[in-house]
Amino acid sequence: MNLLLNRSTLLPNSNLQIAGSKSISNRLLILQQQFTELTIQNLSDAEDTLLLKQALTSSSQTIDVHHAGTAMRFLTAFFASQEDREVVLTGSNRMKERPIGVLVLALQELGASISYLENEGFPPLKIVGKKIKKNKLSINSGVSSQFISALLLIAPSLENGLEITLSGNKTSLPYLEMTINLLTQMGISVLFSGNNILVKPFQGEPEIKQFKVESDWSTASYFYSFTALSPVGTTLILNNFQQDSLQGDNITASLFEQLGVETTFSKGTILLTKTRSAVIKELILDLNNSPDLAQTLAVCCFGLQIPFHFNGLQTLKIKETDRLEALETELSKLGAKVIVSADSISMRSLGKPLRFQNQTPEIATYNDHRMAMAFSPLALLFPIKIKEAEVVKKSCPLFWDYLSKIGISFSSY
Ligand SMILES: O=C(O)C1=C[C@@H](OP(=O)(O)O)[C@@H](O)[C@H](O)C1
Numbered sequence: 001m002n003l004l005l006n007r008s009t010l011l012p013n014s015n016l017q018i019a020g021s022k023s024i025s026n027r028l029l030i031l032q033q034q035f036t037e038l039t040i041q042n043l044s045d046a047e048d049t050l051l052l053k054q055a056l057t058s059s060s061q062t063i064d065v066h067h068a069g070t071a072m073r074f075l076t077a078f079f080a081s082q083e084d085r086e087v088v089l090t091g092s093n094r095m096k097e098r099p100i101g102v103l104v105l106a107l108q109e110l111g112a113s114i115s116y117l118e119n120e121g122f123p124p125l126k127i128v129g130k131k132i133k134k135n136k137l138s139i140n141s142g143v144s145s146q147f148i149s150a151l152l153l154i155a156p157s158l159e160n161g162l163e164i165t166l167s168g169n170k171t172s173l174p175y176l177e178m179t180i181n182l183l184t185q186m187g188i189s190v191l192f193s194g195n196n197i198l199v200k201p202f203q204g205e206p207e208i209k210q211f212k213v214e215s216d217w218s219t220a221s222y223f224y225s226f227t228a229l230s231p232v233g234t235t236l237i238l239n240n241f242q243q244d245s246l247q248g249d250n251i252t253a254s255l256f257e258q259l260g261v262e263t264t265f266s267k268g269t270i271l272l273t274k275t276r277s278a279v280i281k282e283l284i285l286d287l288n289n290s291p292d293l294a295q296t297l298a299v300c301c302f303g304l305q306i307p308f309h310f311n312g313l314q315t316l317k318i319k320e321t322d323r324l325e326a327l328e329t330e331l332s333k334l335g336a337k338v339i340v341s342a343d344s345i346s347m348r349s350l351g352k353p354l355r356f357q358n359q360t361p362e363i364a365t366y367n368d369h370r371m372a373m374a375f376s377p378l379a380l381l382f383p384i385k386i387k388e389a390e391v392v393k394k395s396c397p398l399f400w401d402y403l404s405k406i407g408i409s410f411s412s413y
């Protein structure tokens with residue numbers, strides 16, 4: 001499905017309820033395997049979450065998680081620790097290019113039985129579940145925080161708990177903190193200090209039996225971008241967000257202040273208001289803690305004609321696509337001069353968005369939901385075509401419905 005987004009204006013008083021956080025939901029689904037009495041409200045409707053849920057209830061010998069990276073990583077640790085279970089864990093062609101060796105090595109250090117079926121260090125994996133007794137490992141924390149979260153989520157079920165030593169830089173740290181926070185809320189003892197994490201084994205009932213998942217901040221970021229690209233005075237309300245969030249991507253609220261959007265938190269809703277034109281001359285950010293916001297911010301800065309330099313983005317190369325390369329290619333189509341390195345992206349020389357009034361650029365999405373969602377706010381400036389727009393289902397299947405609700409008109413072509 002390719003979509004042509006017409007040049008549109010946000011409807012006044014738009015109000016949306018975005019679904020639950022994908023990251024929190026995925027963690028809770030794994031925890032629910034240990035705490036069967038746990039009920040989850042406002043679970044994410046992301047395809048990735050659905051795939052994880054299906055995998056956890058499937059008795060099939062082959063589990064295919066398609067593009068769902070978090071599911072792949074969490075299930076690797078989960079199945080490795082399930083006695084009497086043998087599975088082949090596989091995914092899409094892209095998944096077979098996303099490294100998992102660091103996690104596999106750590107699990108092997110604990111005595112797990114995992115082997116590679118195609119390329120060393122990459123899915124698909126053959127996993128023969130075992131009772132894990134060893135409890136010490138060290139792991140490189142610079143490749144993906146998902147590896148560490150995967151280990152932490154099984155740690156309370158291991159008879160001797162787990163002692164993890166992190167080596168190297170820490171990437172995507174708020175996701176690790178989210179995992180630890182959820183474990184702690186369940187009543188599990190976790191000590192995180194410096195480079196060491198200690199999780200005690202846990203049996204019995206969780207301290208929380210009902211969990212309501214807050215809505216997804218990474219998805220909210222696209223609506224911040226819509227607001228930032230609208231005239232001063234535009235407002236948009238998003239429901240089920242708190243100031244105090246488990247999601248590191250709640251930094252969206254303060255980052256967008258620099259782009260002219262103020263956030264008012266009130267009783268579980270956020271009011272986004274475009275209060276002024278962005279005043280900054282250049283946006284310079286280290287996004288190591290919130291890599292999923294890079295595309296939103298890059299495209300929004302392009303729309304606002306603000307040069308930017310974002311670093312700390314080495315993980316973007318191994319996500320759904322090489323996101324640095326994809327941004328470079330697609331922003332260049334719009335006339336921007338973009339420079340990428342192994343861990344950064346900058347735009348110094350600007351294309352002129354308005355020159356597209358007489359032509360319609362077509363954005364390729366590379367099987368990456370965030371490419372489709374990040375470029376869509378440009379429809380406030382000029383018509384834009386989004387190829388394979390169904391990719392949004394990976395994290396936000398209702399994204400296009402949300403856009404209709406806020407006044408963006410589009411048709412398929
Ligand atoms: O744990 C999680 O839920 C996630 C961690 C991050 O990945 P990395 O740690 O690989 O950067 C993030 O990009 C991803 O969308 C979700």
Ligand SMILES: C=C(OP(=O)(O)O)C(=O)O
Pocket residue numbers: 048067068069070071292319320370395
């Ligand atoms: C990177 C992402 O997801 P995953 O790694 O779980 O595929 C994402 O949602 O942006």
